[in-house]
Amino acid sequence: MKPAAFEYHRPTTVEEATALLADLGHDAELLAGNQSLGIIMANRLATPDHLVDLGQVDALSGVTVGHEAVEIGAMTTHRDLEFDDDLREAVEMVPESAEQIAGPSVRNRGTVGGSVAEADPAGNYPTAFVALDADLHLTSADEERTVPAREFFVAYMFTDLGPEELVTGVTIDREPFPVERTGTAFEELKRGAQTFPTVSAATALRVDDPEAEEPTIEEARVALANVADVPLHVPDAEDALEGGPLDDGVDAAAEAAIEAADPSPEMHADEEWKEELAGEYTRRSLRTAHERATR
Ligand SMILES: Cc1cc2nc3c(=O)[nH]c(=O)nc-3n(C[C@H](O)[C@H](O)[C@H](O)COP(=O)(O)OP(=O)(O)OC[C@H]3O[C@@H](n4cnc5c(N)ncnc54)[C@H](O)[C@@H]3O)c2cc1C
Known part of the structure; x- marks a missing residue:
C-alpha cells in the first residue's frame, strides 16, 4: 500500500515549524527520520493531510x-x-x-x-x-x-x-555523575538485529571510591524497557543499592525490578519470562555499570 496523499512542508527554522503546527494542528504530522512514520503511513494507520519535515531545521x-x-x-x-x-x-x-x-x-x-x-x-x-x-x-x-x-x-x-x-x-x-566515579550501561535482549528488544535495562552507578575493594554505591539509577506500558523507573531497585557495596544490593535490586515489572505478553515472551528477564538484565546492566565505575 502507498501512503494517502498529503501536502509536504519543509521549514528551515524551529519558528517556521511551530508556526505551521499552530496553523495546521491535528491535520499535521511531524516527519523526522521517517523510520517509523513511513511504515505507519504506508499501511494507512496514519493519514495526515500535512507533513512537516524537520530535516532542514x-x-x-x-x-x-x-x-x-x-x-x-x-x-x-x-x-x-x-x-x-x-x-x-x-x-x-x-x-x-x-x-x-x-x-x-x-x-x-x-x-x-x-x-x-x-x-x-x-x-x-x-x-x-x-x-x-x-x-x-x-x-x-x-x-x-x-x-x-x-x-x-x-x-x-x-x-x-x-x-x-x-x-x-x-x-x-552531569552533576550526579562525575566520570571518574560513575559507570552507566544499557543491556538488552532481542531476538534479531531488526527487532525491538524483549527487555532492556538502563542503569547508572556512582561510587564513593573507585579504588576501594568494595566501593559504596552513593547513587544508583535503574529503568527498564518493555515490561510496562511506559519506560519503567524502578526506585526500589535504587534504594536497594544505595549505601552499600554492589554485592550487598544487586540481588535485591533485581528482585525489585521483577516486582515492579507489569509486562504484556508477546508472541515470543510471556509475562513470566519477561519478569525474569527484567531481573536478569537489571543484574547484568548493574554489573557492567559497576565495572565501568571502578575501572
Ligand atoms: C526495523 C526497525 C527496528 C527498530 N528497532 C528499534 C529498537 O530496537 N529500539 C528503538 O528504540 N527503536 C527502534 N526502532 C525505531 C527507530 O529508533 C526510529 O528511528 C524511531 O523510533 C523513530 O524515529 P524517526 O526519527 O525515524 O521518527 P519518524 O518516523 O520520522 O517519526 C516518528 C513519530 O515521531 C514524531 N516526531 C518525530 N520527530 C519529532 C519531534 N522532534 N517532535 C515531536 N514529534 C516528533 C512524528 O510526527 C511521528 O509521529 C526501529 C525501527 C525500525 C524500522
Whole structure:
C-alpha cells in the first residue's frame, strides 16, 4: 500500500515549524527520520493531510557535552550518538543504547526526537532518559517548556506532547555523575538485529571510591524497557543499592525490578519470562555499570 496523499512542508527554522503546527494542528504530522512514520503511513494507520519535515531545521541537530550537562538536539541521529566519543566518555549508556537500535540504515536516519515522540515502551532512549532523569524540551508557537522524562511518558505510546508542540531536545544533568566515579550501561535482549528488544535495562552507578575493594554505591539509577506500558523507573531497585557495596544490593535490586515489572505478553515472551528477564538484565546492566565505575 502507498501512503494517502498529503501536502509536504519543509521549514528551515524551529519558528517556521511551530508556526505551521499552530496553523495546521491535528491535520499535521511531524516527519523526522521517517523510520517509523513511513511504515505507519504506508499501511494507512496514519493519514495526515500535512507533513512537516524537520530535516532542514539544522538548529535541532547536534550534541554538546558540557561540564554540567549534555544537550542533544531532537534531529540528532542514532548514528551521531553512536560515534560521539565525548558523549561516550560522559554518559556511555546513551551511545550504547543508540548502537543497539536496528541496523545501520535505521541508525543513519532515525532520530532522538522521533524515538522520544513515538514513546514505544520498548524504545531505547525513552528508557535511558528515564534512568538518567533527563529533561525533555518542548516548544510551540506560544510557549517553550521543559518536562522531566519521568513525567513525559504518560501511557502506552502516549506522551505529554501537545498537537502544536515539537520536541527540540534533551538535557542530561552531569552533576550526579562525575566520570571518574560513575559507570552507566544499557543491556538488552532481542531476538534479531531488526527487532525491538524483549527487555532492556538502563542503569547508572556512582561510587564513593573507585579504588576501594568494595566501593559504596552513593547513587544508583535503574529503568527498564518493555515490561510496562511506559519506560519503567524502578526506585526500589535504587534504594536497594544505595549505601552499600554492589554485592550487598544487586540481588535485591533485581528482585525489585521483577516486582515492579507489569509486562504484556508477546508472541515470543510471556509475562513470566519477561519478569525474569527484567531481573536478569537489571543484574547484568548493574554489573557492567559497576565495572565501568571502578575501572
Ligand atoms: C526495523 C526497525 C527496528 C527498530 N528497532 C528499534 C529498537 O530496537 N529500539 C528503538 O528504540 N527503536 C527502534 N526502532 C525505531 C527507530 O529508533 C526510529 O528511528 C524511531 O523510533 C523513530 O524515529 P524517526 O526519527 O525515524 O521518527 P519518524 O518516523 O520520522 O517519526 C516518528 C513519530 O515521531 C514524531 N516526531 C518525530 N520527530 C519529532 C519531534 N522532534 N517532535 C515531536 N514529534 C516528533 C512524528 O510526527 C511521528 O509521529 C526501529 C525501527 C525500525 C524500522
